[in-house]
Amino acid sequence: MPRPSSHIFHVTLQYSCLPPGRKTLDVMLPVWRPGRYMVLDFAGGVVRFDARTEEGSPLRWSKTDKSTWRIELAGAAAVSIRYEVFADEFEQRTRGLDDGHAFVNGAAIFMYAPEYRSHPVTLAVIPPPAWHVTTGLDSTSPNHFHAPEYDTFVDCPLEIGMQKDFAFETEGVPHVLSIYGAGDWEPDTLVRDIGKIVRVNREFWGRLPYSRYVFLLHCVAEGGGGTEHMNSTIMGCQPFVFRNPDTYRGFLGLVSHEYFHTWNVKQIRPAALVHPDYQKENYTEELWMAEGTTSYYGGVLLVRAGLSTREKFLDGVAHGVYDDRLRPGNSVQSLAESGFDAWIKYWRGNRDAFNEESDYYEKGAAASLVLDLEIRHATGNARSFDDVMRGLFRRFPRSGSGYTNADVRRITGEIGGEPMKAVFDSLVNATARIDWERVLSYAGLDLLPSEAPQGVWTGMDLSDYGGKTHITRVIAGSPAFSAGLDAGDEVVALEGRRINAASLAQRLKDYSPGDTLRLTVFRSDILREFVLNLSGPAVTPYRIKESGDMTPAQKSLLDSWLPAGGS
Secondary structure, X not given: OOOHHHOEEEEEEEEOOOOOOOOEEEEEOOOOEOOEOOOOOHHHHEEEEEEEEOOOOEOOEEEEEOOEEEEEOOOOOOEEEEEEEEOEEHHHOOEEEOOOEEEEOHHHOOOEOHHHOOOOEEEEOOOOOOOEEEEOOEEEEOOEEEXXXXXXXXXXXXXXEOOEEEEEEEOOEEEEEEEEOOOOOOHHHHHHHHHHHHHHHHHHHOOOOOOOEEEEEEEOOOOOOEEXXXXXXXXXXXXXXXXXXXXXXXXXXXXXXXXXXXXXXXXEOEHHHOOOOOOOOOOOOOHHHHHHHHHHHHHHHHHHOOOOOHHHHHHHXXXXXXXXXXXXXXXXXXXXXXXXXOOOOHHHOOOOHHHHOOOOOHHHHHHHHHHHHHHHHHOOOOOOHHHHHHHHHHHOOOOOOOEOHHHHHHHHHHHHOOHHHHHHHHHHHOOOOOOHHHHHHOOOEEEEEOOOOOOOEOOEEEEEEOOEEEEEEEOOOOXXXXXXXXXXXXXXXXXXXXXXXXXXXXXXXXXXXXXXEEEEEEEOOEEEEEEEEOEOOOOOOEEEEEXXXXXXXXXXXXXXXXOOOOO
């Protein structure tokens, strides 16, 4: 990286001791990265490819497909491959380089020869002056690292720059919090609270599956989201979220989610992802477990760690119930189908996804919650979905073949009783409506309508961007849907008066169910008018409260599931 401002990484890849008589060597760059189930075609950023013998003589090469380079060895026993990669994708947590720092997800940068994928890998990094490397890779000396094979190598991202590293020890194991970017964060507070997340996971799972762990954090204006790795995570957040209790709790929720992945995905792996094919889609029906269950336990363990409260968690559940019942796609696509089609649907952002697709994150979290409460209820609170997760951890070690939905179904039946298999099928393999009132009552909780006034409902979402107001979503069966409005329409006026997203919400307060309104939009630069027949909300927002006549059994279940207290 001799000129960081150019966004160009310079990569040299060396293979030695090639077998005599070998005529060609194929090297490939992955088309996707684990953790994001979408073809990203990293080869598009590769420029200036070159291959030479150990003595420096050029070798002929050609591309055989979009991500494969075939080198003619001409009798060479060793080959040195040099190429450059344009990297300006920090927000995708794949590859980025500028004059402030660099981030490398190995799958987006480093090529591999398929037959040598299981061989040891060594890496030398040449950073600009004053920059250093933070990574989960084992190190032999400063800027020199190694991995037992390619899969481990690319599952340990690198942060290269002047990031601040804070080392701490929890449960007798070294950890590092590495922060790029300024903000109102306080390292002592972060180390204390992240340590609590580590400890509650250690209690949950029984052991830490690593010898050292690195939390990488990009604290930048556009920051958000995270990606799990074998012994590290990369997370993004905005600079000033750490002093407000609500936004800080949201940040800790991200940490909790990504850290839980250390077990659920990186140790307990869907069978289709155990030996991934980096050159094409890897289809799996288990993403509801990989992501949805992680979302569920990310929140639960935050409560058990004392970093959130039962009330805050249940507020999130109430919102999840509302979303579950509002989303038409939940009755169209099962969770198993949602995971299988993630490569062509979920990550593509189809503007009709809310109507036609389930969400393996949100609906997967809901299914995990339901399974947890159903098992607790069926066993008199003697067992829970916690036991299912720990059972998977024992039976499907990282070195094994991985699990399938059938395995989760079987273990769920073993833990909760044979009827749990039917519950599992209704949640994962079908599109049955969840009886939230019944399930929450197991814990002595009442699901009630929100006390806030509801007004009228259009069934469309608006967003202001680029100086214009656009419809971003139209819910099937809603007044906006019935009127013929569509996502992408540019909204310009209500009853002849200019509006934007905020002013529409304000003006709707003057309407009642049964009223009509005239909306003017641009569609394909043609001015159109639509008349909406307004109604009340199709689904009323909810709140959850503890029942006034809770039984001892219900209270015991609630307290063991979500301990009271926290902050």
